[in-house]
Each structure stands twice: as C-alpha cells, then as structure tokens.
C-alpha cells in the first residue's frame with residue numbers, strides 16, 4: 001500500500017465531499033437526465049489497466065453526478081427525507097475501512113455489543129422499556145418481514161420445518177389499514193401467506209384504522225375457518241402520515257391473541273421529543289416495532305431498528321447454525337446471524353453511535369422539533385391560501401394538500417391541475433415534492449426532515465409553489 005498516495009486520495013475526496021455539501025443548494029435537486037443517457041456516456045467494457053483515484057473522481061464528477069437526485073439537498077421535500085449528517089458520513093468511511101462482519105459475536109465482539117448499547121440508547125430516547133430487545137436490519141421492509149416471520153413461528157404450525165403447501169394448515173391472515181405500507185404485502189408474499197390474505201382495513205376521516213372494521217374483518221375470517229395471526233398498526237402512514245389507534249388495536253390483539261407489530265418507520269423518531277411522546281401510547285402492548293434512523297434521524301442509508309419483546313421467537317423462526325459457524329461462546333452471547341435471514345452484517349451500530357454522540361439527544365431533538373414546527377407553519381399557510389386545501393391532519397413533518405381553482409372543482413379538473421402544478425413545481429429544480437392519491441384524486445405531499453434544511457427553505461418552498469400556482473392561474477385566464 002502506498003500510504004502517501006492513499007492520504008492524498010482521502011484529501012481529494014474530503015475536498016470533493018465538503019464542496020458538494022457546501023454548494024448543494026445551487027444544484028438542481030432532481031436529476032434531469034433522460035433514460036439511458038448516463039449508461040451511454042460510460043465505457044461499456046471494463047478498463048484493463050487500473051486507473052488513478054483522481055482520474056476516477058474526475059470521471060465521476062463529469063459523467064455520474066448528472067444522474068443524481070440530491071437527497072441531501074435542502075429542497076428535497078419528496079417521499080420521506082433521508083439525509084446524512086457529518087457524523088453519519090464519517091462513520092460510513094470508518095465502517096468500510098474496518099470492513100468487519102458482525103455475523104457472530106466472535107467475528108467482532110464490538111459489533112454485537114455496540115449494537116446492544118445503541119439500541120438501548122435509542123429505546124431510552126423514545127421512552128420504551130427494556131422489555132424490548134432490538135436488532136438493526138437494513139430497511140423497514142426487512143424489519144417487518146422478520147416481525148411477521150416471528151409472528152408466524154409463534155403459531156406453532158411447524159411452517160419452518162414443513163412449509164405451508166401440501167398439508168392441512170389454515171389460511172393465515174394479517175390486518176393493516178388501507179394506508180399501510182406495501183412492505184406488509186411484500187412480506188406476506190415472501191412468507192407464503194399470500195397478498196390476498198393481507199386485509200386492508202378501512203380508515204376514518206382522520207385516516208386512522210377503523211376498529212369496528214378491524215373487528216368485523218377478523219370475525220368474518222374466523223367464520224371462514226381462517227387463522228388471523230397479526231395486526232400491523234402504523235404510526236405515520238406513508239401517504240398521509242396518519243396514526244392508527246394503537247391502544248385500541250392492542251386490545252383487539254389481546255382479545256383475539258394476535259401479534260401486534262407497529263410500523264413507525266418514518267415517524268417513530270418523533271417520540272424523542274417530550275411533547276411528541278404521546279404517539280407511543282400503547283406501544284408497550286405491542287410485540288414488535290420498527291423505526292428507521294435512516295429516514296428522519298440523519299443516518300445515511302441504510303439503518304432500520306427492529307424492537308421485539310420475545311427475541312427467542314425471532315431466533316426460533318430464523319436460526320440455523322451450520323457446523324462451520326459453531327463457536328464455543330454460543331451459550332454466552334448473542335450471535336446476530338441467529339436473528340434473521342442474512343448471515344453477514346455491516347457495522348451499522350457505529351453510525352448510530354457516531355451520530356448520537358455527535359449531535360446529542362438535544363441536537364437530534366431540536367432538528368426534529370424544527371421540522372415539525374415548519375410543517376405546522378406550512379399547513380397553516382395552506383389553510384389560509386385561497387387555492388390550497390389541507391387534506392390530512394399534520395402530526396409530524398409531512399403535509400398533504402390539494403390545489404383547487406375553486407372549492408367546487410370536479411375530480412377530473414382536480415387531477416389535471418394538481419398534476420400540472422406538481423410538474424411546474426418540480427421543474428423549478430429548487431424543490432422536489434411528491435404526490436399520492438386519495439379516492440382517485442391526486443394529493444400533493446411535501447415533507448421536511450432533512451439535516452440540511454433551514455427555515456428559509458420552507459419559505460423558498462412556499463414561494464416556488466405560489467409562483468407555480470400563479471403561472472397556472474394566469475394561463476387559465478388568458
């Protein structure tokens with residue numbers, strides 16, 4: 001290894017990254033390349049001779065950066081934010097330098113033990129008791145997959161050993177709201193439960209799961225001879241950021257002996273704020289919970305925290321230890337490969353350790369508090385706007401709204417003009433917002449939550465939206 005040239009390369013990248021983050025705001029937030037444009041600009045064959053890092057960085061800058069939609073851009077207000085803080089970025093650098101694999105305790109004791117520590121920190125930050133044991137997976141989809149896998153194992157139907165097909169097992173059913181995330185269905189597909197056996201429960205006017213509907217659906221499935229086994233409740237639904245009534249759902253789960261999994265992938269971190277702690281009401285009655293630090297806690301992709309009360313069920317569902325992975329310490333320690341599908345594990349705990357240490361609970365709190373305040377302020381602006389209508393209650397940092405030329409617009413007009421407004425707003429390249437649908441009508445969706453956002457960016461968003469509305473209204477009159 002040529003240590004001096006490596007140090008120079010580190011400096012090249014350090015400079016590139018610092019300049020990138022400093023000047024991000026001036027870049028268009030969304031990439032405007034056409035499909036295949038990037039591909040065609042690149043060599044179709046691999047280089048035979050190795051190239052210098054400085055040359056590679058130069059080509060990266062020239063050809064690849066065009067195709068980046070900048071998730072760290074303060075104008076990125078689409079989907080749910082995922083932004084990386086300085087501590088997060090630096091920790092990833094270290095993680096790849098160490099390149100440890102925490103599959104077993106012995107393959108790096110620090111990986112397993114630090115994971116336990118940062119999860120207990122996190123549990124403390126959101127006010128959960130140590131009745132929950134935790135593990136870090138890559139994404140919420142995978143966390144939810146493991147929750148449902150554990151719930152299925154708890155049925156004692158020997159599905160792990162014998163599978164589902166070709167024998168006499170009842171139809172298994174899962175319940176979630178109509179606004180729940182698609183990862184629940186994907187998990188049901190992967191676990192052999194089937195997409196049709198995920199029952200989408202209707203919601204009330206606040207987009208919350210309707211308890212009577214839930215009960216009715218469970219009873220009707222029981223009458224049909226099915227075996228209901230799990231309810232997934234959402235805190236912060238993906239479309240409308242609504243909150244299912246956890247406490248009431250947990251009572252239903254108790255009554256019917258169902259696993260309760262809480263999907264708080266986006267909004268769970270809000271519980272760090274004392275004034276938002278109310279969202280965790282009833283969580284202690286759940287069997288498992290997922291919260292993603294990679295969404296709203298300034299952690300680079302990827303990092304999803306999965307909390308579960310009965311870690312032994314999870315282990316029973318997923319453990320399989322081949323001869324070559326047995327160690328003498330197996331009785332004394334947790335080998336994290338026993339608690340999931342994957343064998344190899346990245347050292348994700350180090351990211352959380354860096355970030356929580358660097359920002360402190362206070363620093364994280366104040367960022368999240370700002371985002372929520374800005375969302376409330378934005379919602380206020382929407383409510384006082386003659387052409388904008390608030391669609392759902394604003395609990396977190398996401399606001400759903402609709403543009404109407406007049407309050408009585410018909411559905412086709414609403415769809416036409418909201419689609420148009422969305423296109424004009426995003427073509428500004430200054431902010432990037434996304435959309436969803438409610439009863440076949442397009443709804444616009446703006447979300448705050450970036451580490452790099454400041455109050456002025458919310459003013460910028462209002463200005464861009466107002467200018468775009470003006471454009472539509474002007475053309476309409478002409």
Ligand SMILES: *Cc1c(COP(=O)(O)O)cnc(C)c1O
Pocket residue numbers: 080138139140141142181183234236237238263264265266292304
């Ligand atoms: C984002 C999100 C998911 C999926 O998260 P991934 O980590 O991308 O798998 C699931 N549920 C909710 C409520 C989400 O907001």
